[in-house]
Amino acid sequence: MLASLARVVAVTLKEMIQLKRDRFTFGMILGIPVMQLLLFGYAINADPKQLPTALVSRDPGQVERSIVGALERSGYFRVVAQVTGEPEVERLIAAGDVAFVVTIPDGFTRDLLKGERAQILIEADATDPAATSNAVAALNQLPRSALRHDLPALATEPAFDVVIHRRYNPEGLTAYNIVPGLLGVILTMTMVLMTSLAVTRETERGTMENLLAMPLRPAEVMAGKILPYIVIGYAQVGVVLVAARYLFAVPMLGSLGLLTLALLAFLLANLAVGLTFSAIARNQLQAMQMTFFFFLPSMLLSGFMFPFRGMPGWAQGIGEVLPLTHFLRIVRGILLKGNGAIEIWPEVWPLLAFAAIAWTVAILRYRRTLD
Amino acid sequence: MSDLAIDVEGLTKRFGARTVVDNVSLKIPAGEVWGFLGPNGSGKTTTIRMLCGLLKPDGGHGTCLGLDILTQAEAIKRQVGYMTQRFSFYEDLTVRENLDFVARLYALPNRREQVERTMQRVGLSDRRSQLAGSLSGGWKQRLALAACMMHAPKLLLLDEPTAGVDPQARREFWEQIHALAREGVTVLVSTHYMDEAERCDRIAYIAYGKLLAVGTVEEVVAGARLSTWVATGPGRDKIATMLAKAPGIGTAVFGPSLHVSSADPAALRRAIEPLMGDPHVTWRETTASLEDVFIHLIQDATVAQAKEAQDRAA
Numbered sequence: 001m002l003a004s005l006a007r008v009v010a011v012t013l014k015e016m017i018q019l020k021r022d023r024f025t026f027g028m029i030l031g032i033p034v035m036q037l038l039l040f041g042y043a044i045n046a047d048p049k050q051l052p053t054a055l056v057s058r059d060p061g062q063v064e065r066s067i068v069g070a071l072e073r074s075g076y077f078r079v080v081a082q083v084t085g086e087p088e089v090e091r092l093i094a095a096g097d098v099a100f101v102v103t104i105p106d107g108f109t110r111d112l113l114k115g116e117r118a119q120i121l122i123e124a125d126a127t128d129p130a131a132t133s134n135a136v137a138a139l140n141q142l143p144r145s146a147l148r149h150d151l152p153a154l155a156t157e158p159a160f161d162v163v164i165h166r167r168y169n170p171e172g173l174t175a176y177n178i179v180p181g182l183l184g185v186i187l188t189m190t191m192v193l194m195t196s197l198a199v200t201r202e203t204e205r206g207t208m209e210n211l212l213a214m215p216l217r218p219a220e221v222m223a224g225k226i227l228p229y230i231v232i233g234y235a236q237v238g239v240v241l242v243a244a245r246y247l248f249a250v251p252m253l254g255s256l257g258l259l260t261l262a263l264l265a266f267l268l269a270n271l272a273v274g275l276t277f278s279a280i281a282r283n284q285l286q287a288m289q290m291t292f293f294f295f296l297p298s299m300l301l302s303g304f305m306f307p308f309r310g311m312p313g314w315a316q317g318i319g320e321v322l323p324l325t326h327f328l329r330i331v332r333g334i335l336l337k338g339n340g341a342i343e344i345w346p347e348v349w350p351l352l353a354f355a356a357i358a359w360t361v362a363i364l365r366y367r368r369t370l371d
Numbered sequence: 372m373s374d375l376a377i378d379v380e381g382l383t384k385r386f387g388a389r390t391v392v393d394n395v396s397l398k399i400p401a402g403e404v405w406g407f408l409g410p411n412g413s414g415k416t417t418t419i420r421m422l423c424g425l426l427k428p429d430g431g432h433g434t435c436l437g438l439d440i441l442t443q444a445e446a447i448k449r450q451v452g453y454m455t456q457r458f459s460f461y462e463d464l465t466v467r468e469n470l471d472f473v474a475r476l477y478a479l480p481n482r483r484e485q486v487e488r489t490m491q492r493v494g495l496s497d498r499r500s501q502l503a504g505s506l507s508g509g510w511k512q513r514l515a516l517a518a519c520m521m522h523a524p525k526l527l528l529l530d531e532p533t534a535g536v537d538p539q540a541r542r543e544f545w546e547q548i549h550a551l552a553r554e555g556v557t558v559l560v561s562t563h564y565m566d567e568a569e570r571c572d573r574i575a576y577i578a579y580g581k582l583l584a585v586g587t588v589e590e591v592v593a594g595a596r597l598s599t600w601v602a603t604g605p606g607r608d609k610i611a612t613m614l615a616k617a618p619g620i621g622t623a624v625f626g627p628s629l630h631v632s633s634a635d636p637a638a639l640r641r642a643i644e645p646l647m648g649d650p651h652v653t654w655r656e657t658t659a660s661l662e663d664v665f666i667h668l669i670q671d672a673t674v675a676q677a678k679e680a681q682d683r684a685a
Binding site: 205206207209210212213214215216217 | 423424425445448449451453455457458459460461462473476477
């Protein structure tokens with residue numbers, strides 16, 4: 001019994017020595033909980049406020065000002081644009097620049113004063129239903145509260161109707177948002193993990209020395225390594241899209257050809273991250289840990305799991321760097337909103353910029369010789 | 372191209388503060404088989420890696436097959452076959468798949484036939500579909516040699532190719548090496564086996580990163596000017612223990628006998644004379660073997676190294 005305990009202690013001590021030697025793993029063991037604490041504690045907020053709102057006012061005046069004031073006092077809306085034309089409205093909501101468009105129609109004040117059923121229209125970008133649902137719920141109070149202070153005479157119950165259009169996702173189905181988003185999450189995970197493991201495996205097994213001794217250029221090794229994963233990536237895309245279409249009936253309004261092109265930029269960005277990790281990691285375990293370190297903020301800060309606009313500025317700043325953030329906007333834009341090349345370009349160039357920088361780092365880090 | 376396959380001067384490599392290869396110069400004529408010997412960690416692998424362009428030397432210069440090792444590493448890689456110390460082909464690929472991969476990398480013409488011919492030549496045809504990982508040590512070594520020879524290199528750099536391989540396989544391996552040398556291939560092979568050293572045209576001996584001896588086996592043995600005695604009999608272990616601390620004297624047990632060597636014959640005599648009275652041991656003088664010489668070289672180098680470290684510390 002005592003001898004057995006001594007043997008257990010021997011193994012434990014050996015394990016601790018090994019852990020101490022592998023500084024990187026040790027750092028990760030401490031670093032990942034700290035990152036989780038920071039992200040879950042400070043960055044995530046399922047109840048986003050101050051959502052950007054466009055105002056289409058065809059009936060300017062005291063009533064309009066009262067309604068806008070009431071919207072902003074609710075905390076959920078922040079009017080960022082005054083627009084007049086329909087095309088401008090479409091552009092703003094398609095690009096995701098605003099989450100809501102509030103339209104106060106012509107003759108609203110007149111209808112209100114006559115006691116006829118006056119209506120205002122609120123269009124919500126419902127591609128991510130969770131991001132706008134609390135704001136929509138807050139609208140219930142609007143007809144009662146909006147005019148109470150400024151025009152108490154009119155504040156009979158309820159003074160007017162609020163017509164809500166959930167654009168792109170009228171039933172508010174979460175699957176419309178999650179399933180296309182999952183495409184990006186799956187690709188991030190496989191591309192980064194598979195490439196980082198593929199190269200680290202060569203180093204770990206000693207086959208890299210042999211490869212380098214043969215007439216192979218680093219760029220050739222890299223290209224050969226990532227090509228299979230691009231094919232695998234597209235196969236995954238196919239599976240998810242088929243499931244999205246036939247199991248979840250996700251709308252596919254835009255061009256799949258355009259999506260395929262945008263995917264390439266996204267794949268290249270993630271593959272470069274994988275290669276960079278593989279050039280830094282000394283073994284496959286480290287490569288996996290680095291992948292996790294990249295994957296966690298991608299999941300949490302990209303707008304996949306929690307509304308992007310609910311996060312504080314610093315978290316949004318990190319989110320804007322991550323490829324997944326931009327890809328989510330692209331894929332939701334193309335599938336749900338029917339966006340074209342012009343609408344998605346503002347999300348494509350950050351992907352390309354990320355890919356360019358990540359590739360430069362990967363190529364610089366890749367060891368041409370063994371020293 | 373000169374008739375030197377390897378011609379390097381003052382090769383030096385440092386890893387941090389440690390000098391792993393210290394001012395090594397080698398001139399290896401084309402078509403010769405050279406043995407590269409020295410204790411573990413003496414810098415053999417690092418030297419070989421610098422020769423084939425895997426490592427950049429921190430000092431020194433020279434050519435490999437007439438190509439500059441500093442600037443023409445790519446061209447050198449195409450004409451050199453390098454066999455790593457550790458098996459470094461793909462264990463999860465079959466024999467044929469591994470060879471096919473290498474053939475593609477070198478863009479060999481008539482790839483399929485080349486691979487077939489290579490497998491036949493080294494006797495791997497029957498094992499073509501076997502995963503490399505499931506081969507025994509000897510067969511792995513054959514596969515590795517076959518793979519690094521397939522592109523008909525003019526220079527083979529073999530890093531301990533026969534470590535852990537049985538004597539039969541080693542013998543066959545060496546027959547192949549000599550066959551290649553007859554075709555004009557230059558071979559530099561590192562090894563720890565004395566019998567293999569004796570199969571080489573010339574040997575180079577390195578310890579603590581410094582090249583200590585170069586030449587034929589006879590030249591190296593003669594150059595050491597060792598005086599060697601053999602003590603045979605049951606008392607030899609006691610003698611070995613007694614002489615272990617004696618400065619400048621090296622001992623090595625060979626079966627029932629003990630070799631005692633020193634570069635200073637007078638000192639050696641003084642050390643062993645008191646022991647000659649032991650009736651359980653018979654003494655006779657002999658010529659030093661290669662192993663005696665190596666042991667002597669290591670001991671000298673260790674003393675020199677310790678002194679150097681002491682000087683640095685002081």
